Amino acid sequence: MHFDKIKNKGQARIFENDLLESLSKTHPLVIYSIYFPIIAFMLYYGASYKGIHPWKEFALFCLGVLTWSLFEYLMHRYVFHWVAESPRAKRFVYMMHGVHHEFPRDKERLFMPPIPSLIVALLLLGIIYALMGKYALAFFPGFVFGYILYGSMHYAIHTFSPPHFLKALWRNHHLHHYKEEEKGFGVSSVLWDLIFGSVPNKDNRHFEHH
Numbered sequence: 696m697h698f699d700k701i702k703n704k705g706q707a708r709i710f711e712n713d714l715l716e717s718l719s720k721t722h723p724l725v726i727y728s729i730y731f732p733i734i735a736f737m738l739y740y741g742a743s744y745k746g747i748h749p750w751k752e753f754a755l756f757c758l759g760v761l762t763w764s765l766f767e768y769l770m771h772r773y774v775f776h777w778v779a780e781s782p783r784a785k786r787f788v789y790m791m792h793g794v795h796h797e798f799p800r801d802k803e804r805l806f807m808p809p810i811p812s813l814i815v816a817l818l819l820l821g822i823i824y825a826l827m828g829k830y831a832l833a834f835f836p837g838f839v840f841g842y843i844l845y846g847s848m849h850y851a852i853h854t855f856s857p858p859h860f861l862k863a864l865w866r867n868h869h870l871h872h873y874k875e876e877e878k879g880f881g882v883s884s885v886l887w888d889l890i891f892g893s894v895p896n897k898d899n900r901h902f903e904h905h
Contacts, residue, residue, distance in 0.1 A: 701873065706801045707794045718810055719790075720803035723850055729809055730843055734836040741832030752833040759837020760844070767845050768887035772880040799872050800853055806846040845883040852882070870895040 710716040738756070741747040747755075775792035779785045795804055807815070816839065823838070824831040848864065857865035864885065871879030879895045881888045888894045 701796070702798050703800050705798060706803065707798050709790055709794060719808055721806050721808045722803065723806060723847060725809060726806045726812070726843065726846060729813070730839050734839055737832045737836045741829065745829040745832055747829065747833055751830075755830055755833035756837035756840070759834040759839075760841040762834075763838045763841025763845065764881070764884050765887055766838075767841070767883060768880050768891070771882070772893070776876070776880075796872065796876070802850070802854060805850045805853055841883070848883045867895050 708716060709719050738752060742749060742752055771792075775788070777784070777788055779788045795801070798804070806812070819838070820831065820835055823835050827834055849868075852865050852868050864882075867879045867885060867888070868882055875895050878893045879888060880893055885894060
């Protein structure tokens with residue numbers, strides 16, 4: 696996903712249609728207003744009407760968060776950075792992630808927009824419910840909370856200066872954008888980069904991007 700010039704200002708236009716173009720953007724508060732109520736309702740329903748014990752619900756929620764972090768890593772590495780050949784596939788990869796690499800500071804494209812994210816969420820919920828039954832009501836909220844943590848971290852990395860204790864995450868993600876695109880696929884955590892050997896090069900550990 697190489698671009699001759701990374702643009703730290705401005706915004707790409709993906710669609711000619713103004714409505715579609717507007718639907719390709721979002722703000723964190725929009726995502727929060729959609730997903731936090733869903734998380735709360737599912738946890739309440741699972742505990743109150745499906746008899747899921749609070750400790751079991753908590754454990755499944757935490758497992759969902761951890762599972763999201765692996766999903767985040769695998770999607771970023773193998774789908775968003777897929778080396779496509781056909782024009783349609785290249786267009787898909789660009790719309791999903793390439794536009795972010797070309798315009799990394801475009802604040803309106805740091806979360807997946809509501810409509811496509813809800814479609815993906817419903818598909819994943821269907822799969823998880825088929826596998827886990829009622830326990831999906833505890834696992835899936837954790838998975839979605841993991842997505843919110845990821846998106847919020849991603850937004851913060853591209854918008855704010857890092858707090859000292861999170862400086863390594865900021866540095867790794869900027870290295871992914873500006874130095875080593877083939878490494879640093881974890882955004883909310885370096886766990887899976889450590890496990891799969893894709894941590895950015897130590898020679899760049901003092902890299903700073905402003």
